[in-house]
Amino acid sequence: MFDILLSNQTDQPLYMQLYTQIRDHIRSGIIANGMRLPSVRSLQLHLNISKTPIETAYQMLSAEGYIVSKPRSGIYAVKPYETNRPLYSSGDSEYRSANLRSSARVPEETEWFIDFNPSGVDSGIFPVRVWKKMIHDALDRHSSEMRDYGDKQGEYALRAVLAEYLRNARGVVCSPEQIVVGAGISYSIGLLAKLLAGIGEVAIEEPGFRTVREQLIAGGFRVIPIPVHDKGISLDQLRSCEANAVYVTPSHQFPTGSVMPYAEREMLLGWANSRNGYIIEDDYDGEFRYYGKPIPSLQSLDDRGRVIYIGTFSKAFTPALRMNYMVLPHELAGRLGEMQRLLLNPSRIDQWAMQAFIEQGHWYRHIRKMRGIYRKKHQKIIELLQAHFADSIEITGQSAGLHIQATVRTERTCEELVNAAAAERVRIYDFREMRMSPISEGKPKVYLGFGGLSENELETGINLLKKAWSGMID
Ligand SMILES: Cc1ncc(COP(=O)(O)O)c(C=O)c1O
Numbered sequence: 416m417f418d419i420l421l422s423n424q425t426d427q428p429l430y431m432q433l434y435t436q437i438r439d440h441i442r443s444g445i446i447a448n449g450m451r452l453p454s455v456r457s458l459q460l461h462l463n464i465s466k467t468p469i470e471t472a473y474q475m476l477s478a479e480g481y482i483v484s485k486p487r488s489g490i491y492a493v494k495p496y497e498t499n500r501p502l503y504s505s506g507d508s509e510y511r512s513a514n515l516r517s518s519a520r521v522p523e524e525t526e527w528f529i530d531f532n533p534s535g536v537d538s539g540i541f542p543v544r545v546w547k548k549m550i551h552d553a554l555d556r557h558s559s560e561m562r563d564y565g566d567k568q569g570e571y572a573l574r575a576v577l578a579e580y581l582r583n584a585r586g587v588v589c590s591p592e593q594i595v596v597g598a599g600i601s602y603s604i605g606l607l608a609k610l611l612a613g614i615g616e617v618a619i620e621e622p623g624f625r626t627v628r629e630q631l632i633a634g635g636f637r638v639i640p641i642p643v644h645d646k647g648i649s650l651d652q653l654r655s656c657e658a659n660a661v662y663v664t665p666s667h668q669f670p671t672g673s674v675m676p677y678a679e680r681e682m683l684l685g686w687a688n689s690r691n692g693y694i695i696e697d698d699y700d701g702e703f704r705y706y707g708k709p710i711p712s713l714q715s716l717d718d719r720g721r722v723i724y725i726g727t728f729s730k731a732f733t734p735a736l737r738m739n740y741m742v743l744p745h746e747l748a749g750r751l752g753e754m755q756r757l758l759l760n761p762s763r764i765d766q767w768a769m770q771a772f773i774e775q776g777h778w779y780r781h782i783r784k785m786r787g788i789y790r791k792k793h794q795k796i797i798e799l800l801q802a803h804f805a806d807s808i809e810i811t812g813q814s815a816g817l818h819i820q821a822t823v824r825t826e827r828t829c830e831e832l833v834n835a836a837a838a839e840r841v842r843i844y845d846f847r848e849m850r851m852s853p854i855s856e857g858k859p860k861v862y863l864g865f866g867g868l869s870e871n872e873l874e875t876g877i878n879l880l881k882k883a884w885s886g887m888i889d
Contacts, residue, residue: 416453416461417446428635430468434475441481441492452482452490467637475632478625478851528840529876533670533818534734535867537788541733545777546768553767560763567758568751569596569740573770577740580773584782585701586715587724593748595741598761600697601630603725603741604662608634609757610747611660611693618658620648622849624669624697627662640851643668645811647675650682659692665713666701670846670862672812672820680713687721693744695723700816702731702782705790707814720744728769730817730866731782736765789817789866792873796865799877807888817866822858824889829859835887839879 419436421429440446453461455469462469473490476482484490568574574591581587597603604627611617617631621640631638641652641661648663663683665675675683687694696713704710714724727739738761743751751758760766772778793813800808800821812820823832829845836843844862865873 419458419462421462421464428468429464430471430475430635433468433472437472437476438479438481441476446492448492450492452492454489471632471635471637474637474851478628478632478638480848484852525837525840525842527842529868529872529879530842531818531844531863531865531876532842532867533844533862533864535864536730536733536817537785537792537866538733539869540781540784540788542777542781546772549768549771549777550764552771553764557763557767563763565760565763565766567755567760569594569760570763570766570770573766573773574740576770576773580778581724581726581742585698585712585724585726587712587742588715589724589742593743593745595743595751595758596760596766597739597741598737598759599729599739600624600699600725600727601626602759603739604630604695605634606754606757607695607723607741608636609754610743610750611636614659614693616656616658616660618648618653618656618661619851620663620668621851622670622846623662624664625848627697628851631662638851643671643673645673646679647673648683650679650686653683654686659690660695661687661692662695662697663713664697664699666698666704666710667812667816669697669699670812670818670820670844670849671860672816672818674710674815677710680710680716684713684717684721687717688719691721693721693723695725697725699725699727700730701726703786703789703817704815705786705793714742717744720746723747731785732778736769737761738765738769792865792868792870793819795870796863796873796877799874803877803881804888818862818864820860820862822860823884824858825884825887826889827859827887829861832859832861832884832887835883836880839883841876841879841883843880 417440419433421432425432437446446452455466455473458469459466473482477484481493482490483493571591573596574594577594578589578591581589595603595606597606608631616639617636618639618641619628619631620643622643628638639656639658641656642649647665647668648661653661663675665680667674683694686692694713698712701712712724714722721744723744724742725739728736729739796819797810797813800810807824809822810819811822812818825832829847833843833845845859846862868876
């Protein structure tokens with residue numbers, strides 16, 4: 416057994432001490448690549464502590480790729496993926512955007528010709544002129560308030576127009592008092608972790624959004640991965656676990672793109688009601704549904720205050736604004752008063768500008784325009800993939816959002832497909848990092864975003880992909 420020194424003389428919780436020491440041992444080679452680690456039970460006996468911190472530390476190490484758990488075999492150390500994964504491997508953008516990467520940031524060696532980045536948005540239609548005017552007007556109108564920090568929950572007037580927009584667009588029923596404006600999902604989940612402290616385990620989608628998983632783990636929760644199928648998170652498996660809260664992306668599951676139908680939404684709410692649990696609904700690209708009837712948000716179906724709704728300006732407007740919003744049920748919103756010192760509002764100037772942008776109708780016009788443009792791009796990428804790959808590719812996760820999932824009929828691995836594309840300087844994503852367990856079953860799945868590329872770039876990219884994969888696919 417390798418050395419672990421636990422101290423009571425530090426503020427660091429036990430799970431964090433364990434996590435850091437095991438991680439550093441793996442990084443430095445004291446724990447060799449492939450070495451079997453002690454089970455939770457034997458480490459518990461060895462260290463004479465409870466199971467929970469060990470399980471949490473193992474969850475964190477697994478989430479970060481330092482260990483893998485092999486069924487009926489044990490837990491094994493793996494070389495950190497910073498050193499063994501290809502530089503162009505999946506998920507880097509999400510990872511960076513969450514500001515979680517440390518100084519060991521991997522340099523980009525490949526100069527991408529076409530990047531199918533799922534986080535990419537169309538920068539050409541950003542309303543520069545109108546936005547400049549909104550900022551200008553905000554500075555004029557609010558000059559007397561410039562010396563104040565502002566409401567830490569977000570400007571009240573912005574929260575009021577947001578409440579109205581959310582009711583019209585997504586059926587979300589709320590008052591401005593329930594809204595917290597923030598600087599992105601990491602902040603929202605970090606705050607929620609404090610509001611939900613003591614709730615126990617939190618279920619997440621597998622595969623799912625890594626940023627949220629890491630925030631929950633950092634917030635001290637034990638996270639339970641629940642598989643996702645074509646109707647969203649598996650309700651059977653959710654019911655059979657101990658979690659009292661679940662994080663879901665029901666309108667366009669990230670990354671698979673599945674949409675949770677109405678009946679499953681009702682059942683998910685039934686689950687939350689029966690446990691007095693919470694559903695964290697991340698509606699990150701809910702504005703973009705191209706075909707079919709809009710499905711109401713979970714929050715709009717909830718009459719017992721079980722849903723926490725999170726939305727963002729990153730997809731429909733720009734990620735550069737760094738602004739999002741969270742709608743809390745009354746019970747949780749009532750606890751915000753105790754948390755004042757933990758709240759952190761984004762730039763007041765941007766909030767005033769956004770308030771005016773929505774109030775004056777620019778936001779609705781902008782969304783309509785974006786939806787039209789993305790609908791065309793979405794159709795284009797599907798047509799191109801069908802024309803070039805026919806039955807060799809199965810496209811799923813379409814009809815909504817800004818990326819699609821493609822299942823490739825091949826005996827090759829995801830990594831080989833991604834590497835072959837990279838040789839043509841085309842970046843596609845395999846999203847291995849979006850899984851807690853790194854092993855995915857079945858044919859390889861890759862992810863292609865279309866929001867940030869022009870129709871010509873989409874065409875060039877898919878042509879190059881065809882070239883890259885010639886001879887590799889069935
Ligand atoms: C699943 C998911 N949720 C939320 C977001 C938005 O996060 P933020 O508001 O921090 O930009 C993204 C952005 O890519 C996402 O993929």
